Amino acid sequence: MTESNASSPELAEGDIVELTVGEVAHGGIFVARHSSGRVVFVSDALPGERVRAQVTEIKKRHARAETLQVLEASPERLEHVWAEADVSRDPAERPGGAEFGHTSVAFGRELKRRVLADALSRFGGVEPDFEVVGLGDDDATRGCGWRTRVTLHVDEAGRVGPFAARSHDVVRVGSLPLAYADIDELAQQIIAKGHRGPGRIDFVAPADSEVRMRARVKGTSTRKPELLTERVGEREFTVSEDGFWQVHRLAAATLYEAVREAIDPEHFDAEAQHYDLFGGVGLLAAAVAELAGADARVESVEAAAVATELALRNLSEWSGATAKTGRVDRYLQGVLEGGADALAASRAGTVVLDPPRSGARADVIEPLVVLGPQQIIYVACDPVALGRDTGLLRERGYELTRLRSYDLFPNTHHVEAVATFLRA
Structure with missing residues (x-):
């Protein structure tokens, strides 16, 4: 791992660089340009910020990096809505799925x-x-509590949690702030106990009744998917538990x-x-x-x-x-x-x-x-x-x-x- 500076002709994976962040790009990342001239797509940043970031991937025309430290913060930056995804945590331990959680929901809409x-x-x-x-x-809720469907993963050791951002490594978390409250409560019980793995656990909070949990371990489900009732106004729709809604x-x-x-x-x-x-x-x-x-x-x-x-x-x-x-x-x-x-x-x-x-x-x-x-x-x-x-x-x-x-x-x-x- 090396510190890269203006004299560095090129970047290498593992380099730590200082970047001035430009506009948002598709995928929840932000565009910066290294002193070598190479475009760098950096995560966990905001336009106008200056950050220290670690290079994670080198492509022919660009590189990718993850923010390690915010040197000059945007006025739009807030404390991350999901503590485990905050920039202060090791990138390898940050869960994915809340790429704009470090700003307001309103500014997130502007980025989109x-x-x-x-x-x-x-x-x-x-x-x-x-x-x-x-x-x-x-x-008002900072975009929390809206997910009525959540999938957590189970690794070989039985650890339960979401995947880390941009990886398939399971990370343990103490909360699921975007999830419907009843899903979060049940999921935390499973996370604390662990589960036989590897596999995945799906949680659903349908309109018709209480939260369902269904585990799939090594490709085998613990039970057949149920038929659920969802509502749109006064109209009801029948949906399979493992189908799209x-x-x-x-x-x-x-x-x-x-x-x-x-x-x-x-x-x-x-x-x-x-x-x-x-x-x-x-x-x-x-x-x-x-x-x-x-x-x-x-x-x-x-x-x-x-x-x-x-x-x-x-x-x-x-x-x-x-x-x-x-x-x-x-x-x-x-x-x-x-x-x-x-x-x-x-x-x-x-x-x-x-x-x-x-x-x-x-x-x-x-x-x-x-x-x-x-x-x-x-x-x-x-x-x-x-x-x-x-x-x-x-x-x-x-x-x-x-x-x-x-x-x-x-x-x-x-x-x-x-x-x-x-x-x-």
């Missing part, structure tokens, strides 16, 4: 806005005016309303064929169906068969609602090969596109734009993926007409956006 705006400008060629909206009382206690309701509001009424034909692609258990398909009315024709498409079965149950009040299991790109190709009447109904419809973090990509975008729906409501959980897909859609005749963004993951770098694209 900058990342999303940069991605849309750089990859999508658009510069919409928007802000990232907080949920409920997250500002939004993590923030207010996220599902927020996205349900966000999709309804994102649909342009002037381009919405209630009698058309609508689609919810990557539809999960039918949450957003229900939002579209509710707008279309009792005879809504909405089809949810999802690769997971269990989720498809639950989507059929959750959409059963609409006689024209269906759910199919399959890869979205292949499904769209099948639609394109259908008859003229089916294609006409789809072309008049609205598509909700809620892809995984990697985005929809050309494999899905290409057949989707050939299908040519009136509007595409894109629900994005990754800024760069949304930026790239925005570029693809604009090149193929769709324009971004509306964007809203929501802080569904306080104290982390993750951000959600709901974008409306209309056929030009």
Whole structure:
């Protein structure tokens, strides 16, 4: 381990350097430039700070480093919301999952806005005016207590805890501040006792009853996953315990309303064929169906068969609602090969596109734009993926007409956006 200075021609892993921190980058890291000219992505910092950091990785065009000490702090820096993740702790012992926990939730939203705006400008060629909206009382609680689903890991020695940031090493913690309080209480009991491993322990706090815990040791679960009931307003959704559901206690309701509001009424034909692609258990398909009315024709498409079965149950009040299991790109190709009447109904419809973090990509975008729906409501959980897909859609005749963004993951770098694209 060596101290690097202005005379150092290059960096090496393990070097300790002083850096002046610039803007935020995607992934909860910040951009700095070493005196050698190399760009360094540094974690646990804030724009404008001067820090001592240790180089952890050298790439061809950049390096990565972890903050060891803050020499000149930003006025936005606060005591970390998660004591074990504070910069005063050895980086190898800091748990991951709270990359912006050393600032206010409000400034965390501003950092996310900058990342999303940069991605849309750089990859999508658009510069919409928007802000990232907080949920409920997250500002008052400093973004604590919102996670209704938490996974802890168990190592060979039986130690239970989260992974350290940017590693798969289990670290022991005395609190889980982002977790729903009942999850934190139960998890601390398990952490104190330890558990047979290696494996993982999943905690869920559903709307219908008390917290569930389910361990998976060496690939074998202690029990079968249960079916849970989640609620969005007065509407109930059946969800598998190990299936996908939004993590923030207010996220599902927020996205349900966000999709309804994102649909342009002037381009919405209630009698058309609508689609919810990557539809999960039918949450957003229900939002579209509710707008279309009792005879809504909405089809949810999802690769997971269990989720498809639950989507059929959750959409059963609409006689024209269906759910199919399959890869979205292949499904769209099948639609394109259908008859003229089916294609006409789809072309008049609205598509909700809620892809995984990697985005929809050309494999899905290409057949989707050939299908040519009136509007595409894109629900994005990754800024760069949304930026790239925005570029693809604009090149193929769709324009971004509306964007809203929501802080569904306080104290982390993750951000959600709901974008409306209309056929030009």
